[in-house]
Amino acid sequence: MAFLLFALLFLGVLYLHFFFAHRAWRTIRGRQSLELDMGYVRMENYFSHSFRRKLKQWLDTPPMAQEAGPGVRVYDHGRERIYVTGEVRYPAGRVEREMVVSEGPFACGPNCDFQNEVMVRGDGEVGEGSTLQAIAADGTLRLGEGVTIRRWVDAAGKLTIEADTTIYSRATSRTAIAFLPGASAQSLFAPEIVTEGRDDEPAEVSLWPSGVVLIPHNEDGTAQAESGYDSARLFSMGGGTYLYEGNLEVTAPLHVRASLVVRGSFSCGGESLLEGDLKAYGKIAIGQGSMVKGNLVAQGDLVLCPYVYFQGLLQAGGEMRISRGGRGVRSGLPVAAHATGVLTLESNVVIYGKVSSAERVLAVSTPMAWLQAGRPKAGGQ
Amino acid sequence: MVLSMLLLGAYALRHYYLGYTRMHLEHPREMNEFVGFVMPRVTVLVPMHNEEKVAHDILQALVKCDYDWELLEVIPINDRSTDGTRGIVEDFARRYPFVKPYHRTEGAGGKPAALAEASRLATGEIFLLFDADYVPGPAVLKMLTAPFADPEVGAVMGRVVPHNIGDSVLSVLLSLERCAGYQSAQQARFNLGFTAQFGGTVGGVRASALRAVGGWNPESLTEDTDLTMALLLNGWRTAYVNRAECYEEVPRSWAVRQRQLSRWVTGHTECLHNYWPDLAQARFLSRREKIDAIFLLGMYLTAPLIVVGWVASLVLFFIPSAHVVPVLPVAMLIIGYLLFSNQATFFEIGVAALLDGTRTRALLMPLSLLNFFANTGAICSALGRFYWHRVWGSGGDGWYKTHRTRQGGEGPDAGAAPEPAGAARRSVRGLYYADGGGERG
Numbered sequence A: 001m002a003f004l005l006f007a008l009l010f011l012g013v014l015y016l017h018f019f020f021a022h023r024a025w026r027t028i029r030g031r032q033s034l035e036l037d038m039g040y041v042r043m044e045n046y047f048s049h050s051f052r053r054k055l056k057q058w059l060d061t062p063p064m065a066q067e068a069g070p071g072v073r074v075y076d077h078g079r080e081r082i083y084v085t086g087e088v089r090y091p092a093g094r095v096e097r098e099m100v101v102s103e104g105p106f107a108c109g110p111n112c113d114f115q116n117e118v119m120v121r122g123d124g125e126v127g128e129g130s131t132l133q134a135i136a137a138d139g140t141l142r143l144g145e146g147v148t149i150r151r152w153v154d155a156a157g158k159l160t161i162e163a164d165t166t167i168y169s170r171a172t173s174r175t176a177i178a179f180l181p182g183a184s185a186q187s188l189f190a191p192e193i194v195t196e197g198r199d200d201e202p203a204e205v206s207l208w209p210s211g212v213v214l215i216p217h218n219e220d221g222t223a224q225a226e227s228g229y230d231s232a233r234l235f236s237m238g239g240g241t242y243l244y245e246g247n248l249e250v251t252a253p254l255h256v257r258a259s260l261v262v263r264g265s266f267s268c269g270g271e272s273l274l275e276g277d278l279k280a281y282g283k284i285a286i287g288q289g290s291m292v293k294g295n296l297v298a299q300g301d302l303v304l305c306p307y308v309y310f311q312g313l314l315q316a317g318g319e320m321r322i323s324r325g326g327r328g329v330r331s332g333l334p335v336a337a338h339a340t341g342v343l344t345l346e347s348n349v350v351i352y353g354k355v356s357s358a359e360r361v362l363a364v365s366t367p368m369a370w371l372q373a374g375r376p377k378a379g380g381q
Numbered sequence B: 001m002v003l004s005m006l007l008l009g010a011y012a013l014r015h016y017y018l019g020y021t022r023m024h025l026e027h028p029r030e031m032n033e034f035v036g037f038v039m040p041r042v043t044v045l046v047p048m049h050n051e052e053k054v055a056h057d058i059l060q061a062l063v064k065c066d067y068d069w070e071l072l073e074v075i076p077i078n079d080r081s082t083d084g085t086r087g088i089v090e091d092f093a094r095r096y097p098f099v100k101p102y103h104r105t106e107g108a109g110g111k112p113a114a115l116a117e118a119s120r121l122a123t124g125e126i127f128l129l130f131d132a133d134y135v136p137g138p139a140v141l142k143m144l145t146a147p148f149a150d151p152e153v154g155a156v157m158g159r160v161v162p163h164n165i166g167d168s169v170l171s172v173l174l175s176l177e178r179c180a181g182y183q184s185a186q187q188a189r190f191n192l193g194f195t196a197q198f199g200g201t202v203g204g205v206r207a208s209a210l211r212a213v214g215g216w217n218p219e220s221l222t223e224d225t226d227l228t229m230a231l232l233l234n235g236w237r238t239a240y241v242n243r244a245e246c247y248e249e250v251p252r253s254w255a256v257r258q259r260q261l262s263r264w265v266t267g268h269t270e271c272l273h274n275y276w277p278d279l280a281q282a283r284f285l286s287r288r289e290k291i292d293a294i295f296l297l298g299m300y301l302t303a304p305l306i307v308v309g310w311v312a313s314l315v316l317f318f319i320p321s322a323h324v325v326p327v328l329p330v331a332m333l334i335i336g337y338l339l340f341s342n343q344a345t346f347f348e349i350g351v352a353a354l355l356d357g358t359r360t361r362a363l364l365m366p367l368s369l370l371n372f373f374a375n376t377g378a379i380c381s382a383l384g385r386f387y388w389h390r391v392w393g394s395g396g397d398g399w400y401k402t403h404r405t406r407q408g409g410e411g412p413d414a415g416a417a418p419e420p421a422g423a424a425r426r427s428v429r430g431l432y433y434a435d436g437g438g439e440r441g
Helices: A002-028 A046-059 A222-229 A368-373 B002-024 B031-035 B055-063 B087-094 B111-121 B140-149 B167-191 B205-212 B223-233 B254-281 B289-299 B299-318 B320-324 B327-356 B365-392
Strands: A073-077 A078-083 A088-090 A100-103 A106-108 A119-122 A125-126 A135-137 A141-142 A153-155 A159-161 A164-171 A175-177 A184-195 A213-215 A234-238 A241-245 A255-257 A259-263 A278-280 A284-286 A297-298 A300-305 A313-316 A319-320 A334-340 A344-345 A350-363 B042-047 B072-079 B102-104 B126-127 B154-163 B202-205 B239-246
Touching: A002 A297, A002 B167, A046 A073, A046 A078, A046 A100, A046 A119, A046 A135, A046 A153, A046 A164, A046 B002, A073 B031, A088 A213, A088 B102, A100 B102, A106 B223, A119 B055, A125 A135, A141 A153, A153 A159, A159 A164, A164 A255, A184 A344, A213 A300, A234 A300, A234 B205, A278 A344, A278 B002, A278 B205, A278 B327, A284 A297, A297 B202, A300 A313, A313 A319, A319 A334, A319 A350, A334 A344, A350 B289, B002 B087, B002 B299, B031 B239, B042 B055, B042 B111, B042 B140, B055 B072, B055 B087, B102 B111, B126 B140, B140 B154, B140 B202, B140 B239, B154 B167, B154 B223, B167 B365, B202 B205, B202 B223, B223 B239, B223 B254, B254 B289, B254 B299, B299 B365, B327 B365
Parallel strands: A078 A100, A088 A106, A100 A119, A106 A125, A119 A135, A125 A141, A135 A153, A141 A159, A153 A164, A159 A175, A164 A184, A175 A184, A213 A255, A241 A259, A259 A278, A278 A297, A284 A300, A297 A313, A300 A319, A313 A334, A319 A344, A334 A350, A344 A350, B042 B072, B042 B126, B072 B102, B154 B239
Antiparallel strands: A073 A078, A184 A350, A234 A241, B126 B202, B154 B202
16 A cells, blocks of 8 residues: 555656646747847947937827926836936936936036936036936036946047046947046946046157067077077967967067967067967066057956057956056957956056956056156157 | 766766856856957858758848948858759849859768868858858857957857747757757856867857868868867867857757767767877867866767666666675665766756746756657667777768758748848948937947
């Protein structure tokens, strides 16, 4: 009897497995998978773009009869409302829970709190110490000192992010972003990103100084060992790419004529020229006044010393620092720099593209004395 | 028996480890940040042999992809088709200047031979590959090119997602299997720093790296696995991009599935025999990378080992001499071990279903037993033929094209109206949406 009961129980449990499986199959039968978004296209200002499109739909509905004040239209959007005004100037300390659309210029005094998105059809100015959920502007936008943006910020015109402002997600502009010391964001994307103290006088650097180390080496490669390059550790992977075993820390200027994978850390002297892509399993440090034409991929930290020009992508598995005078530009496509750790931008850095970090991008001030003293002056190519 | 148990145990542990790792180790997303910032000249290769049922869908999807047309070349490889494939391909070539068909009328059959010939005509720095039954989304090309910013990356693999899950029980079971293979195993191995497996479709290879390792191996039945290993031995890596997803059509009948599996088993095991001595001595690989690569190539050998385990268990149970040893502990050991090993793959499926959020499909896991037994039989049979061929020199499996059942216009993007002839060339280098209507600036 006990055996019979046990057997029935066992069969019952077994049946339940297949019962649920069969029921699930009846739900799926004849269907196609719809789990992929076949319209997805990655765009850097996706959040603001999505917000603008949704807002347009919401505002297509008729406004409520009730008015919140003279010249203010109110739209009902589920649990929240949208206030549409003309030019608007909020006093200091204003707390606003609803979504705000300004059809002209927008300004708010210090320490305001906008708990929902703000859309500005003209130019915008946010007072110091204010907190916003997100803001999109069709004109220029200035975020005062110590502003906090809980999500994203987007401007069609120039976006100025003053000192000590924090943006927890993306900052985008179709024109330019000025990113001042102490400000931080998760990512910045604009045709031009500039930190304080921009100096547009072209730096003259010599890319063919004497004592240059060549990789791949010429026949006299052994003579370059004293600079830190051991030609016996260099192997061809084919396809114009080389692999270097161990650390490659060259004290002299370096001219890399191919793509290179360094299974260790990499550093090179000032005024080096890297023509191909470079990857290092450890840290990468590029000497002052160097030119990087390819991409740099470091599994550890990545440091660009002052006045380094780069024309590709920078990626660091650790932290990244772009020192004063750094320039990122290439023709046809924007450049990009991404770090898993903190990405620090010093003064007088100009990047035509994007900087992002899994933690935060931080602007720091470089003393003016350094800015003036460290600039390469040598003539050359 | 002991060897069989040890090997199966090792594979079981591997499955559990990969599943656990996938759940707990964050995967590197850095290259996703570069989507749209890496825009090399790309050649998309689409081998087609009698693909009139599906050719339109993939070509339509490719011309709608978000990639600069000036940097794009699509080569549909019409490989000796006798149906309407040529007409469909030529129609697209007339309308889109970057679609450049290549018609094969002679030469060895099969995808590797077709790829080898067409690759010589390709002008891209990166070759992207799609099978004819695949339907890529508009973002896939940019996602697949982004990892090539890393000079060590020789190839990139995206993720395959079956769309015809409701066609048959087999289709939905295969969707679970694919889910485990990509979402769990591929991603976990990539997270752990191992090279991903290039699958020959929804993927890409750096043209210079391909040439450096001698191109596609037309002798191999799995030219993709062959290429993965050749690249690895030369210091190149294969990256995996889980977000680069693409729909495919999976077999809906067991007969088609068996023939597909048979080709994979033969090609894979051939690669094991060709590459394991070089892998064992590879200078640029660490010990754990060597072990992982050999485990990857030897995975189909687990099927006959499982059968050996079952047979040995039966023999042990029935032969009188087995009773000399303490029967119960041995039996418990074998049963416990078999349970542990057999469940390992299901654990991986469970992990992947959990991550994908496909709860309904996860309930079908008990039916995976059917797939498990069918796979075991098909793999043993294919391996039998493979080793018979190696020993006696005859009877090996040849190239087999997977049978398509989809009718034209049934795909996931069906109903999309084709663009008119002479449609405006679009440049999508911009990464910034213009405000308002959604057009790009």
